[in-house]
Amino acid sequence: MLAQIAISVGFLLACGLVLAGLLLLAEKKILNYGTCHIDVNSGRKDLAVEGGSSLLSSLAENNIFIPSACGGRGSCAYCKVTVREGGGMIGPVEEPYLSPEERQASVRLACQVKVRRDLRIEIPDELFNVSRFRAKLLHKKPLTHDIVELRMQLLEPGEITFEAGQYVQLESAEYKGRDSVMRGYSISSLPSDRNHLELIIRRVPDGICTTWVFDHLKEGQELNFSGPYGFFHLSDTDAPLIGIAGGSGMAPIWAIVRDMKEKGITHRPATYFFGALTQKDLFFMDEFRQLEKDCPWFTFVPALSKEPDDSGWTGERGLITDVVARRFPDASQHEAYLCGSPGMIDASVAVLRSNGMPEENIFYDKFA
């Protein structure tokens, strides 16, 4: 009886060990691609990496951070790069995310391209300035019932250089069986405050990252983010500005307007339309009123769309797009800065264009 048990256990053990050993050996021998070279932007950087992992993680190991929200599973399609040589065939995972024009221009998803041989790739120059930061959460302040403000002290690296309007990708930690994910949030603090970073985050029902921020993230805790990303920042023209954003979309506008004040840009009139449902969705009202007092060139227009008629609200009422159309029947000389949901941005772009604004003067960040 004992001998029987010993034989069966021994057999299973031996079986497992032999097969596992075989697989490990095979992985070493078969999937060994040696050292591969990645040429980034025609000689701007030449990386020597161990072949076998994805282009996205190989670049991250060398401190080039391509934006990615899903962590390399091929579901967000943020990590598009141009692979000139050595990318191999388009895989089944990335196929649905690439348009015919992108295929023509050899665009690929960096997370799905495996480094098997020498590669030649092209990425936007801005991405060279992106780093991964470790920071400590100083405070988490509720602004409304579903929006909080995070303020962080940067630890490693201790300084960040960005332009007002850009965003970072916050990494959520694992909790209750949810994987770590990365989500983009606009920076609401000023570029001159180089050791700190502030974000304004609205709770998304069942959102993986926002649930983590609201329910699990504690003051004093360390967290990671990468950035800065994005092309949303003040243009260097002299055109007057129209800003439209509701809820947490206020973050980049809040940064841009204060940045203008700090830099003494006074010759460009700016109007910010803040759309919200009711009075309990409003925040930073006193701060914006004060800004209006300090800066004669700045006008603040909050507008409520679902406020009961009999409340004491004396400001604008109605959809934010209707308010914008009323105030600026001719917007042909203005530039617009929009931040919010895809629906709100599409509606705003339609209104601005019908009021004469050229499409190239409309800048926006779409956060789905």
Place this chain on the structure above:
Amino acid sequence: MTPLADMSLLASFALIFVSAAFTDNILLARFLGMCSCLGVSKKVDTSLGLGAAVIFVTACTSALNYLVYQYLLLPLGLDYLRLITFIVVIAAFTQLVEMIIERVSEKLYNSLGIFLPLITVNCAILGISLFMLNKPYSFLQAFAFGLGGGFGWFLAITLIGAIRERINEAALPRGLEGPGITLIIIGIMALGFIGFSGMIKI
């Protein structure tokens, strides 16, 4: 003496192949390998890919498991461990094949490689390895059984894929969309395949 022993090698090979593919169709007569079938049979080309991978893996693993059973498990008196041993052998084999395909041909890897992890836990593969032990097969006959079983699964999922491609265009009651109508289709097809049963006794 079994009837198989009297036949020429080729004839018994062909007979076992046909019976495993049709009269004993692993998907439609035994209802094994259902989860991956429901998941992948939305389109003909993915069905073809997974089916081809299954043929390859069943044929190889049934031969491999036959050897493991005859020359390791039986001499050691451990035939009650066949289930767990077969699972491990199949899993290791698919992993190994995936690696080799990835290295050898990117094209093949893109069309076939993604299905191999799915197959690792496909009960049809394990089923074929276990069922072949019920019969007094030789090594080549066991291989034919695996090949035929895999082909039967390939045939079934390809047919289901083709039907689903058409039925997806139809206006189905909401409750029947997806797996619901697929299970009904599989049931009707199974009735057809049951008509084959008893035609060949091996």
